[in-house]
Amino acid sequence: MRTALFTITTILMLSTIYMIFIWVPTEHNLGVSQRIFYFHVPLAWIGMVSIIVVGVASVAHLVSGNNKWDALAYSSAELGVIFATLILVTGAIWAKPVWGVWWSWDPKLTTTLILWFIYIGYLMVRAYSPSGSQGRRYASVVALLGAIDAPLIYLASIWWRTAHPDLNIGPLAESSLDSDMLLTFVVALIAFTLFYVYLLWERVRIRRVEDTLDEVYQYASVSN
Amino acid sequence: MRFINMLQYRINKFVIAPFVFAAFFFLCKGLVGMDLMAAGPLAPSSSEADGPQDNLKFLFAVFFITWIAFFAYIFFLSKRLSEMKREIEELRKSMVVSSQE
Numbered sequence: 001m002r003t004a005l006f007t008i009t010t011i012l013m014l015s016t017i018y019m020i021f022i023w024v025p026t027e028h029n030l031g032v033s034q035r036i037f038y039f040h041v042p043l044a045w046i047g048m049v050s051i052i053v054v055g056v057a058s059v060a061h062l063v064s065g066n067n068k069w070d071a072l073a074y075s076s077a078e079l080g081v082i083f084a085t086l087i088l089v090t091g092a093i094w095a096k097p098v099w100g101v102w103w104s105w106d107p108k109l110t111t112t113l114i115l116w117f118i119y120i121g122y123l124m125v126r127a128y129s130p131s132g133s134q135g136r137r138y139a140s141v142v143a144l145l146g147a148i149d150a151p152l153i154y155l156a157s158i159w160w161r162t163a164h165p166d167l168n169i170g171p172l173a174e175s176s177l178d179s180d181m182l183l184t185f186v187v188a189l190i191a192f193t194l195f196y197v198y199l200l201w202e203r204v205r206i207r208r209v210e211d212t213l214d215e216v217y218q219y220a221s222v223s224n
Numbered sequence: 225m226r227f228i229n230m231l232q233y234r235i236n237k238f239v240i241a242p243f244v245f246a247a248f249f250f251l252c253k254g255l256v257g258m259d260l261m262a263a264g265p266l267a268p269s270s271s272e273a274d275g276p277q278d279n280l281k282f283l284f285a286v287f288f289i290t291w292i293a294f295f296a297y298i299f300f301l302s303k304r305l306s307e308m309k310r311e312i313e314e315l316r317k318s319m320v321v322s323s324q325e
Contacts, residue, residue, distance in 0.1 A: 033279035036286045043290070082297055090286045097279040199297070206301060209308055216315060 005198050012191035016184070024184040036094040038184055042192035044087045044112070048150040050080035050196070051115060054122065055147025058140035067211060068204075070136050073143060075203035077122045079196060084116040099163060107160040111153045118146035 020038045027034035057073035060066070091109065092102045103109065122142045129135035157164045177185060 031279055033282050035283050039286050039290055079297075082293055086290055086293055089289055093282050093285050093289070097282050195294075202301060206304060206308075210304075213308060213311060213315075220315075 002198075002201065005194065005201070009191065009194040009198050012187065012194060016188045016191040019184040019187060024180055025178070027181070030098060033094060033097045036090060038188045040087070040090045040094055041185065042189045043083055043090060044153075045189060046192055046196045047080060047083040047087045047112070047115065048153060049193070050076050050083055051119070051143070051146040051150050053200075054080060054143040055150075058143040061136060062140050065133070068208065071204050071207040071211060072200075073140070074126060075200055075207050077119055077126075077143070078203060079199055081116070081119040081123065083196070084112065084119050087112055088116060104163065106164065107156040107162050108153060108164045111149060111156050115146060115149050115153060118142065118149060122146065 016038070020035050024035070024038070026032060053076040054073045057069045057076065061069035061073060088109075091112070095104070096102050122139055125139045125142050126135060129138045156162060
């Protein structure tokens with residue numbers, strides 16, 4: 001199953017790169033820089049999905065007390081930091097040729113930056129809070145705050161005046177992409193989503209091994 | 225023993241290498257396909273720098289930063305696995321020593 005997921009992800013990712021750099025037509029107004037869209041938006045999508053996974057897994061952990069949910073939440077948060085960082089970096093790189101500035105305090109950018117801080121906060125709470133269930137509960141509360149931020153990012157371009165274009169994904173999407181661009185976008189979205197699932201799967205496995213090792217060390221220290 | 229069995233998992237570096245080469249190949253091929261290599265320098269000093277085709281360096285930057293971040297994370301995971309394997313080996317040795325005593 002894991003090998004199959006890896007293979008499908010690799011094929012789709014290579015297809016995405018082919019489509020972005022060779023197949024998809026160049027947009028007339030934005031030119032080549034519009035192709036950044038096929039990286040930036042899937043990364044943003046994963047950044048938001050990731051924090052929702054952290055929130056849901058945290059609630060499941062609080063309710064059930066099962067550490068496997070905690071492993072899922074922690075792993076997703078770690079991946080979320082990477083994706084959120086990439087959203088901000090790729091967004092800044094795209095903003096420069098299109099808006100003429102690297103950064104503006106646009107509502108969507110600001111709420112995404114808040115999301116990044118929430119991810120960092122979550123991991124810091126995990127690193128510095130007491131080990132065991134208490135630290136996990138503290139972090140779960142931070143994760144729930146982060147989950148609230150995800151819909152804010154999504155709806156920012158509707159609720160506030162923003163330089164961002166219309167939504168291209170989700171229930172409120174009003175995409176004006178032509179068919180080739182839309183196909184490239186959908187393939188990129190699926191490829192990045194599967195890549196996230198694959199990385200999450202592997203990270204959860206490693207996290208559970210880490211937890212088991214911690215238990216062994218704790219048992220050994222109590223025995224001694 | 226559960227955690228020891230789980231370490232049979234490995235991130236396959238040999239699969240990643242051709243993936244990087246293939247991505248680079250597509251990237252180079254894409255440049256030729258877009259007739260940008262023939263168009264001259266990527267960042268001309270004249271007013272053409274504002275033209276829609278002259279932002280390729282930004283696309284390059286996004287592509288490489290994204291993949292460098294992903295590979296750095298995979299490297300981190302791989303290193304973490306090695307550390308855990310070493311820790312488990314130490315635990316195994318200490319268990320053998322304590323059982324002999």
